Each structure stands twice: as C-alpha cells, then as structure tokens.
Amino acid sequence: MRRTLTMVRPHLRQHRWLALGGIVALLFDVVFRILEPWPVKWVVDSVTASLGADLSAASGVRPTTASFLVLCGIVLALVIAGRALANYLSTVAFAFVGSRVATSLRARVFAHVQGLSLRYHATASHGDTVQRLVGDVGRLQEVAVTAGLPLVGNVLTLVVLTGVMLWMDPVLTLVLLAAGAAYLAVSRHSSPRITQASRRTRRGEGTLAGTASEVLSAIRVVQAYRLENTVAREFAAGNEVALKDGIEARRLAAGLERRTDVIVGVATAVVLGAGGWRVVQGVMTPGDLVLYFMYLKIAMKPLRDMAKYTGRIARATASGERVADLLEQRPDVEDAPHARPLPAVRGDVIVASLFAEDGRGRPLFRGLDLHVMAGQRVCLLGPSGAGKSTLASYLLRLADPRDGGILLDGHDVRDVTLQSLRSQVSILLQESVLFATTVRENIRYGRLDATDAEVEVAARRAGAHEFVTGLPEGYETELGTRGDTLSGGQRQRIAIARAMLRDAPIVLLDEPTTGLDPATALQVQRSIDELTRGRTTIAITHDHAQVRDCDRVLWMEHGEIVEDGPPEVLLRDPGSRLNAWLREQVPA
Structure with a gap:
C-alpha cells in the first residue's frame, strides 16, 4: 500500500x-x-x-x-x-x-x-x-x-x-x-x-x-x-x-x-x-x-x-x-542530461569503433568502422544474425552499443535528444504498421502538422492515391487493426507515403518488399525509389533488383563487414559472396 x-x-x-x-x-x-x-x-x-x-x-x-x-x-x-x-x-x-x-x-x-x-x-x-x-x-x-x-x-x-x-x-x-x-x-x-x-x-x-x-x-x-x-x-x-x-x-x-x-x-x-x-x-x-x-x-x-x-x-x-x-522498469535508452536538439543534417553517417553484444550477451561487433556518405544508397546483406538490424537500431538509438558511437554529420547520436534524432530518420519495415484510424491520419503520422494537400501529394508520389480514392470513403476510410483491411502492397505504399511526408534525410529499409508478389513488389519498389532519391539510404534487403540499383553493398558476417563496394564491381569478382548469393537468387 x-x-x-x-x-x-x-x-x-x-x-x-x-x-x-x-x-x-x-x-x-x-x-x-x-x-x-x-x-x-x-x-x-x-x-x-x-x-x-x-x-x-x-x-x-x-x-x-x-x-x-x-x-x-x-x-x-x-x-x-x-x-x-x-x-x-x-x-x-x-x-x-x-x-x-x-x-x-x-x-x-x-x-x-x-x-x-x-x-x-x-x-x-x-x-x-x-x-x-x-x-x-x-x-x-x-x-x-x-x-x-x-x-x-x-x-x-x-x-x-x-x-x-x-x-x-x-x-x-x-x-x-x-x-x-x-x-x-x-x-x-x-x-x-x-x-x-x-x-x-x-x-x-x-x-x-x-x-x-x-x-x-x-x-x-x-x-x-x-x-x-x-x-x-x-x-x-x-x-x-x-x-x-x-x-x-x-x-x-x-x-x-x-x-x-x-x-x-x-x-x-x-x-x-x-x-x-x-x-x-x-x-x-x-x-x-x-x-x-x-x-x-x-x-x-x-x-x-x-x-x-x-x-x-x-x-x-x-x-x-x-x-x-x-x-520501475527503466528504459535502456534515455536522453543524456546534456542532450541538445539535433540540427538539420545532410545524412553523413559514421560508425566509429563499435563494440556490442547480441541479444544473448555474446560479442557481435568488435570495433566496427563504417562511413556512409550523405545521399549514398547502401544495401546491407549477410546471413541471419550478422548484425544488420542491430546496426540499424543503433542509428535510431532503439538501443545503445557497449562502446564506440555513431555520428550524424559529426554529431554523436547519444549527445542529441531522441525526438530530434528520430525526426530525421524515416523507416520502412517488412511488415508495414498501420493504425485503426483513417488513411489520411495514417499518412499524416509522418508529420503531424501536414495539411490535407500535403498528405495527398505524398500519397501520389508513393503510388497510393489511385487505390485510396477507390476506397469506400477515400482518404477518410477507417482501416482495421494494423490495416488488415488492405493488401500487403497497399499497406506498404501507405507506409511509404508516410515516410515521404516525413521528408527525412535518412531512410532505413528493412526487407520492405519481402512477401509481396512480383507485380506488387515492382510497384512498391518504384515507390521506394521515389522515397530514397537524394537521401542517405541504408537498406537491409534480399531483393536482388534493389541490390543491383544501390550505390554500395556491405556484406556482413558475425558483426564484421567482409565485403564492401559497388554492386557492379563485386559482381565482376566470381569469388565474391555477393556473386555467389546472386547466382543462388537468380539461377541460370
């Protein structure tokens, strides 16, 4: 009591x-x-x-x-x-x-x-x-x-x-x-x-x-x-x-x-x-x-x-x-006492001497270093458990590494407020998360002060406007729990419209086309191309088309980057992991 x-x-x-x-x-x-x-x-x-x-x-x-x-x-x-x-x-x-x-x-x-x-x-x-x-x-x-x-x-x-x-x-x-x-x-x-x-x-x-x-x-x-x-x-x-x-x-x-x-x-x-x-x-x-x-x-x-x-x-x-x-449960990640708002960034990402453990306490990253230049589109590939999703979560500060840090345009993410950091990152997941409210409000969650006109422009750019206007009440149609009243491709395009409305300089993609049929995946990929144009993009993907179109491929194993380079260069090397993986994905 x-x-x-x-x-x-x-x-x-x-x-x-x-x-x-x-x-x-x-x-x-x-x-x-x-x-x-x-x-x-x-x-x-x-x-x-x-x-x-x-x-x-x-x-x-x-x-x-x-x-x-x-x-x-x-x-x-x-x-x-x-x-x-x-x-x-x-x-x-x-x-x-x-x-x-x-x-x-x-x-x-x-x-x-x-x-x-x-x-x-x-x-x-x-x-x-x-x-x-x-x-x-x-x-x-x-x-x-x-x-x-x-x-x-x-x-x-x-x-x-x-x-x-x-x-x-x-x-x-x-x-x-x-x-x-x-x-x-x-x-x-x-x-x-x-x-x-x-x-x-x-x-x-x-x-x-x-x-x-x-x-x-x-x-x-x-x-x-x-x-x-x-x-x-x-x-x-x-x-x-x-x-x-x-x-x-x-x-x-x-x-x-x-x-x-x-x-x-x-x-x-x-x-x-x-x-x-x-x-x-x-x-x-x-x-x-x-x-x-x-x-x-x-x-x-x-x-x-x-x-x-x-x-x-x-x-x-x-x-x-x-x-x-x-x-009494304490958050693992909180604003530091000296945290300050993150100013607008271009999207230059530096991972410096990163040390961390996996979910079971085993060593994962041992001094990982990485530099992603602003506007560069990077694909992370590798076997399950290599640390791809963990690295993305550190960028958003959903978790913190044991040692080392991540810098955005020279600002350590641990020295800025969580709100200002996450406001400059858009994320698109394999399973797009929608809420039991209207289509318009689901898109507006990308930026709460957006006007109706801005919401519709984002939907058009994401290729969602046509099917949204065909819904019983258009943009005012109430979606079911998690958006289950829509197809997978429709949910993804609304999620892309939400990310576009956010207009963040950094985009994180986590298998956004997995589970979609080829025609739908192609439509979603076009929307993703529109979303990522001119933005720093870090994509965790096994979509060979997305891999071919990126600027740089990072192959990760056991928390280390074992291959790094443009996809066309790595594919010319018959002994590269990317080449072997692509042959498995697209058999001759």
Whole structure:
C-alpha cells in the first residue's frame, strides 16, 4: 500500500484543492454523525420522565410536550439532511479526484511504457501490459472511491466517537477498545494471506490477458492449423488457476468478515448488559444508554467495513504493485542530461569503433568502422544474425552499443535528444504498421502538422492515391487493426507515403518488399525509389533488383563487414559472396 500511495502522490498534488474540499465535506459528515443520535436521546429521556421515571441523575431533562417532540424531529431531519449533503459532496469530490488521478496515472504509465526499450517489449506480454494499464489502474480508482473514502470517514468518526464515549462513560468505552484490539489481532493474521491470494489472482489474470492477446493477434495461424482446441485448453487451464486463487481470496475475506461480526456482536451484548445495569443504578439515563448504543453502532461500522473491504483493498494493493513494477522498469535508452536538439543534417553517417553484444550477451561487433556518405544508397546483406538490424537500431538509438558511437554529420547520436534524432530518420519495415484510424491520419503520422494537400501529394508520389480514392470513403476510410483491411502492397505504399511526408534525410529499409508478389513488389519498389532519391539510404534487403540499383553493398558476417563496394564491381569478382548469393537468387 505504501508503494501505491507513493506512486499516486504526485498526481494527488495536482488536485489538492478539490481533495481538500472533499476532506472538509467529510469532516462535516463526521460532525453530523456525532449530532444525529442526540435528538433521540432527548426524546427518550423526556418520554421516560413523563411516564414517571426518576431521572434525578440527569440534568436538563424536561417533560414531553408536543412542541418539544416536533422540535426534536425537525432537528433530527436537519441533521440527517446535512449529513446527506456533506456525504454527497465528499463522495463527488473524491470521485472526481479518483477519476482524474487514475487518468493522469494511466497516461503516465502509457508514456513510460512507450519509452521502454525494445528488449523489454520483446520479452513482456503485451496483454499483461494492457491489463496493468486498463484493469489495474481502474481497480485502484474503483477501490479508492468505493472502499477508501468510506473507510476514511469511518476512521475519523471512530476517533471522534472514542473521545465522546470516553467522556460519557469510560468504563463502557473499554469494551469498544477491546473490540478494536480483537479486530486488529484477527486482521493481522488474515490480511497478508488475502493480499497474497489477490496478488496471485491479478498475476493470473495478467497471464490470461497475455494469452488471449497472443492468440487473437495470430488468429489466422490458429485457424489455419486448427489450433482452436489446443489454445482453448491452455486458456482454460490458466483460467482455472486464476479462479481458484480468486475464490481463495474471497473465502479468506469472508472469514474475516464473519469473525468481525462475532467481535461486534460480543461487544454489543456486553454493552447491553453492563449499560442496562448502569441505568438501573442511576449512573445513566435511558436516553444516555440509547445514545451510547447508537454511538457504539456507528463506532463498530469501521470494523465491519474494514473487514468488508479488506478483499477489495488487497486486490487494489496487488494492482498497485503491478503498476508500480511497470513504472520501475527503466528504459535502456534515455536522453543524456546534456542532450541538445539535433540540427538539420545532410545524412553523413559514421560508425566509429563499435563494440556490442547480441541479444544473448555474446560479442557481435568488435570495433566496427563504417562511413556512409550523405545521399549514398547502401544495401546491407549477410546471413541471419550478422548484425544488420542491430546496426540499424543503433542509428535510431532503439538501443545503445557497449562502446564506440555513431555520428550524424559529426554529431554523436547519444549527445542529441531522441525526438530530434528520430525526426530525421524515416523507416520502412517488412511488415508495414498501420493504425485503426483513417488513411489520411495514417499518412499524416509522418508529420503531424501536414495539411490535407500535403498528405495527398505524398500519397501520389508513393503510388497510393489511385487505390485510396477507390476506397469506400477515400482518404477518410477507417482501416482495421494494423490495416488488415488492405493488401500487403497497399499497406506498404501507405507506409511509404508516410515516410515521404516525413521528408527525412535518412531512410532505413528493412526487407520492405519481402512477401509481396512480383507485380506488387515492382510497384512498391518504384515507390521506394521515389522515397530514397537524394537521401542517405541504408537498406537491409534480399531483393536482388534493389541490390543491383544501390550505390554500395556491405556484406556482413558475425558483426564484421567482409565485403564492401559497388554492386557492379563485386559482381565482376566470381569469388565474391555477393556473386555467389546472386547466382543462388537468380539461377541460370
């Protein structure tokens, strides 16, 4: 709980005046709760005295009159109305605070997750991450309003009531203190077990979310290989585990509630017997006993509520831990304290003495040096695991090498801000990533301040305008998730239009024509030629046509450049790796 409170405290400061208003309303609610039983006491004592009872021990008791009864009723109604209003205002204020804090926290977590390294995203379950963003933050908000607010009010009431009851009858108040001590002893035993069960439940639910996300994102493969029953059994097994943990948490919470009911019942019985005897002795009036009983009922409510809400609070604590764990993940790549914006560059790339490891910690680059001149088109070839994609990721600072550096027009990429660096690089991947919004907005993501006219010019240059205008709503057509409503070639040309709109001096290509049929690949290649004209281009490709058209080929093996030169020169050498590779690609 301490971690959770520490996590949300910065967001609470932003709404401190609204929270303060809620606390003031809550204090008025407590005051009205204290006042509410007094008209009942006055009526009981007055009626008892009118029936002939000797209430000499009590001062100020007056015989019953109609006007007095009416006055007591009016006072009681006003007190109840005041308490209702104060309770309403405090509930609304804290609901607003809870909603705004949850919204701010969710935005903060989402921004943090986006900044985490590719290494984290490669190993973390996307479904579980979404569960933390939506489900766990939402549970924190819900419990803060439905459990936290009533408990705060009840605890304040308990503190004030304890003082009032000590003033009224110190002996009977010992019963209340004993009941509180008994509850703390019982709760100390049960609460940790409830929290542990709730923690297992939330972890299991996160695993389920990850499984569901993985299966649904690969639904074509699941259906094509008839894996529905297999993945359903795996999901059902995880679901059963989460169910058992959830039932265990609720069973423990229910046990705590019932033990608390017993404690409250015993305390009430003791006060009933002892209080009745003190009335007979003349120490208390019947109205005092009724007042004390009503106070006892109000004072016992925090114990009942604490038992009732322990399960919810435990689940909220588990959710808070999961969100805090996510926020404590540190990005591998961040802006340096001295980072400055990168000025406009021509695209001159220097790789200087690069040392790095692969994803399993084995040496990959051992002092790699490379110079790509501005405007040059370079193709990276080589076997899988040679370091081609890793080198491209260092240029974008998606990761950092162990030693050495990369310079853009003489600027070390680690000395400039990430935003300014990445704004000067366009990237086109094998699987073009589109979003579930309109075609126009997908292209505009290349440069958010672009006009509609600029978007359409980029689409024309990418060869996308013709098919886009043929869609049901043209540029305003909403695409499905990841753009699956379009063909592979159409998705690539929209991605190329987005890169063109960005108008960056450096272009990274990662197998952009792989998986396309020859006719579509040719159309996409024409669009790529338009995109890369006059720009520094680093292409990871196995497209022999693209290799022939580039200015320079780099063949990489085991993190080293073993061949470097223009394609026509390397192809004239019968012993070159490029020549052997091309013979395999285009058999005689």
